[in-house]
Amino acid sequence: MRILLIASAFNSLTQRAHAELRERGHTVSLALADGDEVLRDAVARHEPELIVAPMLKTAIPRDVWSRCTCLVVHPGPPGDRGPSSLDRALQEGEDHWGVTVLQAEEQMDAGPVWATEGFAVPPGIGKSDLYRGEVADAAMKAVLAAVERFACGGWAPRPQSGLPVRARPYLSQGERRIDWEGQGTEAVLRALRAADSQPGVRDELLGAEWFLHGGHAEDRLRGVPGRVLATRAGAICRATADGAVWIPELRRRRTADGPPTVRLPATLALGDLLPDVPHLPAPLELPTHRRTWSDIRYAEEGDVGFVRFRFPGGAMSAVQCRRLLAAWRYARSRPTSVIVLGSERDFFSNGIHLHVIEAAADPAEESWNTINAMNDLVEAVLTTTDRLVVAAVAGNAAAGGAMLALAADEVWCRAGAVLNPHYRLMGLYGSEYWTYTLPRRVGAEAAATLMEEAAPVGAARARELGLADRVLAASPQEFAPAVTRAAVELADTGDLRVRIGAKKAARERDESAKPLAAYRAQELQHMHATFFAPDAPYHALRSAFVHRRPSGSTVARCEELSRLPQRHAHIAAHGQVCQI
Template sequence: MQSLKIILLASAFNGLTQRAWLELRQAGHSPSVVLFTEASAVCEQIEHSGADLVICPFLKDRVPQALWSDSRRPVVIIHPGIVGDRGASALDWAITNELSVWGVTALQAVEEMDAGPVWATCEFNLPAGLRKSELYNGRVSDAAMVCIREVVEKFIEGFQPVELDYTRPSVRGRLQPNMRQADRSFSWHDCARFIKRCIDAADGQPGVLASLAGGQYYLYDAHLDSRSGMPGQILAVHGDAVLVAAGDQSLWIGALRRKPQPAEETFKRPARHVLAGLLNHVPVLDWSIATQPFSDEAYQPIRYRESGHVGELTFEFYNGAMSTEQCQRLAAALRWAKARDTRVLLIRGGRGSFSNGVHLNVIQAAQDPGAEAWANIQAIDDVCAEMLSARQLVVSGVTGNAGAGGVMLALAADIVFARADIVLNPQYKSMGLYGSEYWTYSLPRAVGPALAEQLTQACLPVSAIEAWQLGMVQEIGPRCPDQFSLWLLQRANSVLSDPTYAPVRERKSRIDQALIHRCREAELQQMQQDMLHDRNRFADRCEHFVYKRRVCGTPARLVEDWARVGLVERTELAS
């Protein structure tokens, strides 16, 4: 296949943009990233780059006229909607209206938003109960990659995109308004399932504004419960979540963002943290793996079950962020699971991100962010320590994307199984951190010292296939989450007898705990400089991340030489 120079124009180098970048490289193309900053700067970068094609996997900004009107190269938008759908709230409406089928469409940028000729489309079944981020990172991402592959193939073949024609019966989508808070509103007297759907449709951004505990908050991370009470009343607290009564049953709300005052910025945090003193007289439901290991509670961020000689510990923390307290709960659960009469310990993620390491929002909100960061990194180190010291053979099931300490947490296991097409970011440097979670032990053990250094310094994503080729991952399972869960448990049950893992079992018998301890101490010495003394501007980077500041430009590591050369030559001519 012909190799193309492709610009990926995006508002952020998010999971989908990373996946597109990785897959295009794997296919032999040369993708270069342009992050949208200011229209004239973006045009300057692209017009003189020599790119064959521009693809926009995740673009919240309008494509400048100078780009879409340039006949030298098409600009293709990846829109998360079926053919004919238009507007910025496509997924919000699809979830709200409980549609059974949805899709992704690749269309050419024109003056009118989402109204251009169609290059490709891919539809999928839309199960009930998915939250927006889960839908976006799962079925939408998969369909988007199908469209991107088709666009590239059609471009090489000289395909001309098909004009959007609303008179055709196959064009079922329509222009939809941007969803407002009035469209998302609910009453606590409504049924719990309806309220959950409202919150699911606003997951990630912007959340649903509602009254709670006498204040106004944006709500996220909703889970159904069978308890009941006075609608709107907070019935209980468990972990980081609060249980709120609805018209029939109730919902656990895991995260909140206080409605800001004029000229104020707020960000989402665990619900219990946000409400704090308002919960003094609310009952605390204190179950845990140790006290109720096989609980039938509906809401269990950490849960456990056994199958044969495998103990399966699942943790599911919102957005993959792990606060000090969450890490402490997970470490306690691991200690309990390690004491069970099992031979394999499977630690796996839930339905969202696997883990992204420490909880930057909780750190930013702390009275002393540096001290909270320091406590958080030691707590997540304790989780890894429990895995590294387990008697059982430890298997990690990487169910979703992972970054920084989340990648290293997975690598603390003896064997790593990953779901197909996930993306890993095995680096800390872009956040101004040296890194911990025993990475100086686990990563070199997996890939060797030289490659470990390269991976942590390059600050580039790694696909599941690349991770397998490098030795970070031992096997890749199905992409479908349900199929992966079944496959994962089956593979965990087989690792004790599978001859492939005989060297792993033998290696475990001679593990050097003294070396492991020295790695932790050396890492924490470095992290102390980063978190307590801020030597690499971790505090600023954390704030930038939490408040979602717009990037100032595209990092050099994401710009290919061919894209940089054209711009440099143009600058030299101008001077």
């Protein structure tokens, strides 16, 4: 079936919808909802049989939804309406939520329901993590059911008339405001988590106005409410009325005549404003009973070591890369036979930290330092030949982050993960030894295609291509336990030592044929030329990405994805869904 995806941004859910619908044999086109005329033109050019809107912030024009069935994903249960549905659900402490696929009509979020899916909201989770995890899983299940129902013909969507309506108007900064002296830790965390990536919580701190991004509980530190108590790994700890919270990132509020601002690690954003407070690093092997924040942890289960990391937005600065490299070296010092690298849920890694680079005094130099730090980390994984390495990809991975995963011996993906193993959209040749690891896994021809198409790849397709070795059909909360069980089983297999020996011999043969240093030098030659060329597209593309501005290539990119050759379905396109 010809499906047109329309979205306000090519975000994680839109990428997943694009990948999974194509995997099921549909011909999928893409258009960004940048005005009514853009949508009308896209409909006229692509002549879709169905329009699906995974993430839409604006209304679809009447002449479009009256001409073609338009299915809209709403991040709330039937009867829920408004642009701040998920924000309010988290701020109000909902423990169960849902996603509805409804048909676009005159009144937003009020059309008949084609499918709906509910899910439990895990405790202590932020909006962006929930959106990419449980919300995305429920949304895709509902979208696929709705698409099948439409394709079957004769299936009538359920009107919302008669359902109790719960209007959730836009959640303003006034309603998000934190009362540091009057609110306890749990209330503060609800406010922070409901706004973690966007829009943040506006607040006054150290004589300036900021947006606070992210929030994690602290179980020991106490102080005057609102005061900064300590720092750790770029985050600041602030006292609440009854405890304290860690805030990883800040963004300074832009003044009317000031330059755009970017979200940064909190200590970097504060700069000279940061008071003289203690720096309190967390131990790598943090006791499980502690309720505190750390972005890198190490744990062991049997003969398996787990290097777990979670960086906001999946981005990695030079400092973060070096800290993760130190954790990797620690893991290698331990008497294990398997090391698992990855987060327990959400992003694996999206590569270099473009926000930190954009804010640097010399973005070219910061780019160079960061890519070299990423390369050092990937090299350390590639040259770990005395044990087996598993990359646990709980969520999305892109660019250098995807190549970090491919440096492992085995890549285990959660079924909902999306990979973007390419660099072209940021105007980069790429590094992180991709010219070695990508062809090694998928072959030279497929590697070239992945780099050129620059399209999102779903987990099932990644398994077919050789980008992944296992796909775990687990929920976001169940992924880490499933990986632990599988890794312990792997460590207990009788032929593990034989596999490690064969791996070591293969690395030595590859090194003799072409040293890793040669791959690195060739890749970095391209990257250096780009980083230090003032007119290189990378600089404008990076700035547009960081400041959320549409770049001149946005429309062209949509057309590229719309022209991708249709994939043969590897999953049954029709089944029992028509009878639901």
